[in-house]
Amino acid sequence: MRVFSFYEKASRAFHDYPSLSKLIVIFTVSGSGLVAYSDSKSSYHIENNVDSSHTGYKKKKVVVLGTGWAGMSFLKNLDTSKYDVQVVSPRNYFAFTPLLPSVTCGTVEARSVVEPIRNIIGKKKGEILFCEAECTKIDGPNKKVHCRSIQKEGSDGKKEFVVDYDYLVIAIGARSNTFNTPGVEENCHFLKEVEDAQRIRRSVIDCFEKASLPSISEEERKKNLHFVVVGGGPTGVEFSAALYDFVNEDLVKLYPKAKELVKITLLEAGGHILNMFDKRITAFAEEKFGRDGIDVKTGSMVVKVTDNAISTKEMKTGEISSIPYGMVVWSTGIGSRPIIMDFMKQIGQNNRRVLATDEWLRVEGCQSIYALGDCATINQRKVMEDISVIFDKADKDKSGTLTVQEVQDLIDDIIVRYPQVELYLKNNKMKNIVHLLKDSKGDDEKKSLELNIEELKSALSQVDSQMKNLPATAQVASQQGAYLAKCYNRMEKCEKNPEGPLRFRGEGRHRFRPFQYKHLGQFAPLGGEQTAAQLPGDWVSIGHSSQWLWYSVYASKQVSWRTRALVVSDWMRRFIFGRDSSRI
Incomplete structure (x- = not known):
């Protein structure tokens, strides 16, 4: 994903919309926060070994369900000139949900945090069809999606229709969990x-x-x-x-x-x-x-x-x-929403809370269906499940032990394939996996570093304990949408889908790296113009300065200059006139 700083965005927008130059003072307040929170390019890195040309390639149809954070991010980053794209959603806008608490109290107006989805897709290449409807059934075996319009058509009620797809992207979010509490x-x-x-x-x-x-x-x-x-x-x-x-x-x-x-x-x-x-x-x-x-x-x-x-x-x-x-x-x-629960029963995931996907965001058990955001979770593969395969692939001379060089050849692949390894190393303050393996040996054996399979199992036995489900946040959904779009932008020239078996250097690496989430920090507004900020590197800030950083980041993360202007003007209005207390 190409990364723009706040200033690059501003210069481009001012060229296209000269009137926005009047707002430069507003948007540059705490500007350092804007740059610091730019999306990380490394989160979506993909091996650059596929020709991007697609002459003579027959377009496949991609159907996207939902216009939330995951769906919007996918659409914004997808090269829509390569696909026939159809979007199905019961709402014709994207909502900046982190500001909903501000909407409840009149600090920000509802229309300031929404962007019509047609404004977003209208700026993309190719033709994107949008249908304001809800999905009622996903027919995976026949690659069809059954939909029902939310608009009533006379005495006939709501019109139903069926959409075919080659690839389906499910990004319909989730509903509030009541835990079946009465009332x-x-x-x-x-x-x-x-x-x-x-x-x-x-x-x-x-x-x-x-x-x-x-x-x-x-x-x-x-x-x-x-x-x-x-x-x-x-x-x-x-x-x-x-x-x-x-x-x-x-x-x-x-x-x-x-x-x-x-x-x-x-x-x-x-x-x-x-x-x-x-x-x-x-x-x-x-x-x-x-x-x-x-x-x-x-x-x-x-x-x-x-x-x-x-x-x-x-x-x-x-x-x-x-x-x-x-x-x-x-x-x-x-x-989970009812449509997701029905689909999970259909594919044999009925004992799960949300849809399970692999590390490439493909729904487990489905060849061409992907799920992003709150409706799904990545079923991260455990190191110990593949320990025999890892050892066999690394032991090239079939000696029954791993040398230092064989371990070095293994490092990059295993960290990419199993993110919990890198997390374990970080939490235990180890520089790399060699330090982890050395710690599993006795003092007399550390210099040679030759491990048999049992010693390798012992060294990695605690790594899987670091596995955690990703939080259901806008940050995760947005990164997943951008990652999957990058995969789709190159998929048509790949001989296979981005998924593949475990491979190591020398036998062909993954064409697409598994998704890796990069946490950019989180905020907790506490009222009275005070906010708590927890940023990468265990940096914690609480107080008025963090509130201005919150303003800066949330302004920069709006999906259009229109919503940026509206949100900032609402904040200014509140400072001058107070919150609106009308019932409208």
Whole structure:
């Protein structure tokens, strides 16, 4: 993937759109953050040994399901002149989901975080067909996708149609996971889509308006102004902080009698909020929420939700308590959509949580179907499963032992094929795999470094313990989309698909390297213009400076100059005039 710095993007955009030059001061604030968070070219590196020309090549049809982070990234990076492309999605736009908590409180307007998908595909070469419809069935054996339009056509209802494909890319995301808790679907708000954020915004205002009616009791006012957030992950924490700011900076001025009655409660079943962050960030967030008056209840699992109360169970004592509320936002993880669950049953993956793919993002058991983003997870192959193959391939002289040179020939391939090896080396502060193998030998044997297969097994026995599923984040989905697009851009001249058996140098390397995720850091806005940032290299920053870095990064990551301008103008409007409290 070609990487542009912020300044390269700016110069190109100013050439095409001179009026944007007026915004240069805004976009260069904390500009260093923009450059630092440019996507890494190495994350999508592919062996450059395939001729890119395709004269006489018959175009194959690629069908893309979904217009979220994974689907959008795939479309933006795909050379659409090489394929017939058809996109099927129930929404005709891409949404910048990290800003949805800001939409719930009027900090950013809903239209500022969406880009029509036709604007994105309209800039691509070739013709891309878009259908605003939902997929109802995936017929893998016959390479067909059954779809239903979301638009009603008179008395005939919603029109159904079938789309053929040569390659299918599933990028339809996931839904909120209710864990089958009674009453959640009927009584809770979710925060996955733009429409969810808009509903939450209206509900917040409704709660304040109800509490302002002269006919209700003091107890009812307290109930209406009690906002409960379930889930102490990044989304739940960010929404709680955004709601606190909205209430204390804007709404209390309009509803002065409600100031002392408002209460925000954050429920988390685990021992701490923000468990995926550094412990320093977790401690700071809990301390700050305590100072702000946000009631953080850890070790509290929700067991039932009714239309006016939420029941929780204390994990330590087993005590059940009931809490009256005015509004509940449910943010406790993700689950598969019904279409994915049906497809998993069809291909024999019905015992899994999400679709399983190999390291090249191809759905296991399917030759031409790929899955990206939240609807899938990579089933990373274990080193110990292939240890005999690895040894046999490396032992070229068939001596029964590996020499230093044979180990050196093995290093690059094994690290690429098994990313957990590199992670293990990093966590144990080893420079390379030779150090790992040497540590498995006795002091007298270290100089020779000749390993038999049992010694190799012993040296690598703990490596697979480093394997972790990739987080369900926009960053992962975006990198996967870019990676798969690069594979597709070269696939038509390959004799085989990008997948292949384990190979080592001298016998032909992979034409396409397996996908490797490069973590670029994460943010946790905590309200009051303070943000926690955890960046690569174990660098943690908390405070106002991190908030400006957050502004800088999120502005740079918008998919168009139109949305950049809208988002930044919304931030400026909020600083000058405050948040909009209308119910619209």
